[in-house]
Amino acid sequence: MKANYGYMDGSGDYFITIDTDKCVECETRACVAACPANLFVIEEDDWDDLVALIAQDKRKSVKYDCAPCKPVTDRPPLPCMAECPFDAIEHSW
Amino acid sequence: MAKEYWRWKEYNWRDEKRDWRDGKVITGGVDVGSVSSQAVIMVDGEIYAFSNMRTGSNSPDSAVNAMNWALEETGISMDDFDFIVGTGYGRVNVPYADKAITEIACHARGGNYMYGPTVRTILDMGGQDCKAILCDERGKVTNFLMNDKCAAGTGRGMEVFADLLNVSIEEVGDLSLDVEEEPPPVSSTCVVFAKSEASQLLRDGWSRSRVLAAYCSAMAHRVFSLLERVGVQKDFAITGGIAKNTGVVSRLEKELGLTALQPRHDTQIAGALGAALFATTLVEKGKGRKKSQTAVTG
């Protein structure tokens, strides 16, 4: 399942997509430690798979929480995407 | 007190052709949303009764009220249930539920039952959120996206407009179609800014119908871009309160070039229905309550 966490508002689209079919294979769960804003948590989803998801209280503020990793001028690789061994994470903006 | 134009009617329904006592498995699903709450009672995997009410200030009370209203005159008591699943925004606060499942999974499951196994895209337009869900033939989610951060594209945005124009929420859709030609959509996405834009249009002499047409098409476009992100596949269906707004639905269908499936049941109960279906499956898997131990709450 592709799970899109985030939102659209008047200023744009802000989604973090986690491909849970890839994520369920993971043993390292490196995203949890990689994210400086602690967005990722590992929980059981509705189909009893243990996968990464974006913490409930962070879903409405991803644009703000991710801002430090996304400076305007120089855009380094995002730590969550770089650390994910299965390339399961994407950002829409 | 001024008339509250955004208020809609509450109701319940039960299948008078059947007697629940003939059934074996009785399950319940309750969807406590931010604006409305529904309870569905299923007997052997078929809908037996349901209710649709406004959510009060307190989720547990709303869950209890919705279930009591669905139970009304059925003769079923809380002890008769084999399993109850709670879903929606207030799902963890349903005092009598055996399990909580997210509304995403429940809407897909409910949509699969309501529209049949060919449905692949379900758009749920709720009171305070909008969900685009792709699912397979079993009603399992393959891709989902939920926007509950921004009021644009939700029932709440429509309520703001209904209030601004003194039109009851049920009439918005039809009224918005009563225009000779389609006006350009309201340009602001943000509800706060769209509201100022609409006030300006009214001062410019636009009729209420025309302003509503401009807003409904802006909302349709907004929802369209949400659907585009997950990638719409046929068959397509709409659930939730806004599914009843012909002004948004017809404009969205036009933009998508697809016609939404006609539902077999009230579109607002999709989440609660899905929850009851999950409950039924869990009972079939032997995870149901041992009835004698069931405590009644609420």
Next chain:
Amino acid sequence: MITVGIDAGAKNIKITFLKDGEVIATGISPSGFDQNAASEALMNETLAKVGLTHSDVDVICSTGAGRKVVPGAKHVLTEVSAMARGSLFLRPDVRTVIDVGAEEGRAIRCNEAGKVEDFAVNEKCAAGSGAFTEAMARALEVSLEELGKLSLTSSASVPMNAQCAVFAESEVISLLHASTPKQDIAKAIHDAIASRIMSMCRRVGINPAIMLVGGVARNVGFVQSLRTAMEEEVFVPDNPEFVGSLGAALIAADREVETATA
């Protein structure tokens, strides 16, 4: 030389008259339904105030959301350049300008020459602009001024879950129903908008000194919340809403000098 800067904002039009590098008059009026007529009227009113006529004005320069419809403007500037120029004039060591207006917010980073190096804008969404605090003040049934003052008396930190102004309004009402003290709600509102502005600043990178301009800088509660979030001193000029029109008038003067010496 007399130059005039007009900042046609979403809510108010601001005007600054500049004579040889000195501000000689300012004026403000609501943008209203006809921005064109409103700026004309404000221009005439301000001229009368200082005893000048149209012919005394060398050049008019416009900025702001309605900048393209300002009558008689020779130069049309973006808010970013105007705000940066105005801020550095007031305080030459400013490197970060935060502008929060009625319908938008922006963060601007500039170098020592006042050249804009980077900026981020948040518009098209009421969260993060003055429209947000206005809507919240309405929900709390206090004036904007009271909202700011109330906020200063609170030391609690109540989290606001809603980001959207429409949803935040309902949240404020539920907080009231739950008997949360008004001052704590006021602080929660300002903390929320400050954190949005902060994230925009982080995107452009913050260098001190930091100056906050725009009408929302008048809100003492917001200023307090922003200072706390920033962990740095945030300077607010005496007339924060006039920094855009000041910048426009200054740039108009700069350009006249350039043309004359070219």
